[in-house]
Amino acid sequence: MSIRFFEAESREFELFVTVDPSSNSLYHSLMCANTNSRGERLSRLLLIAVTLFFSLPLALRAQTADDVINAYLKARGGLAKIKAVQTERVTGVITFAPGVEAPFFVERKRPLKMHMEFTVNGQSLLRVYDGKSSGWIYNPFTNAAVVPMGAEDLAGIADEADFEGPFVDYKAKGNQIEYAGKEQIDGKIVHKLKLTAKQGDVSFFSFDASTGLLMKWQGLRKVGDKELPWATYFRDFRAVEGLKYPFLVESVAVDSDQIQKIAATKIETNIPLNDSQFAKPKPPAPPADSADPPKSN
DSSP states (O other): OOHHHHHHHHHHHHHHHOOOGGGOHHHHHHHTSOHHHHHHHHHHHHHHHHHHHHHHHHHHTOOOHHHHHHHHHHHHTOHHHHHHOOEEEEEEEEEEETTEEEEEEEEEETTTEEEEEEEETTEEEEEEEESSSOEEEEOTTTOSSOEEOOHHHHHHHHHHHOTTOSSTTTTTTTOEEEEEEEEEETTEEEEEEEEEOTTSOEEEEEEETTTOOEEEEEEEEEETTEEEEEEEEEEEEEEETTEEEEEEEEEEETTSOOEEEEEEEEEEESOOOOGGGGSOOOOOOOOOOOOOOOOOO
């Protein structure tokens, strides 16, 4: 229980027990009893009042996973507005390490279509999914051609392409969600959910108990041949067409100083997106070569 919450309840309790004697029949009935009996009854009444006040509300506030999810969807702007989004474009900058940045944009369209592009050292990298069964990757640093996504990429591509997130219609998506208790993050009380995805991957999501918004994701990320624990924090929520989005996402490798940031500069919804954007892409044109330096005489 937070200090603010405790103080608020204390003031409310003070109002509950501080009454006008002339207008309280219970007070008069207690005053008519003998002194010892009156003191005992007052002590008992006070004890009962305190017990009921502090225990019943907590019992009534017992959380379930669906309670937390419903509060989150409401905090974002409501389920109807989330489902009304047909297309989405996020533009921003990815910071891989200090001084290593890449501008990017991600476009998504129902159902599950995605086009992701970011630029490193003047070279564009692509990840594209047609929303059905085929996806492609273009990485000029490893291959000069556009190649099909492998089985491992395709297994998780629906999570990348689903801009509703794992909580909308989570049962239909094959996700299992359990309430995992409370904890504190940055001094705030959060509700924690355990999510077991359809593929069996387990991760944890923490929601600000006061706002309902998502604060943290915790799970495993594959780095090379290893799966390492990572934590992702969602910050700087802003409203876009009535829906709240985090404009800053920070990912931290547990027990490491490695930090990656995604800072959105613009988020657009329900914009025209041609389906050709989600078909097999052509390799982008390579960056122009710099001019040869002048020859010395």
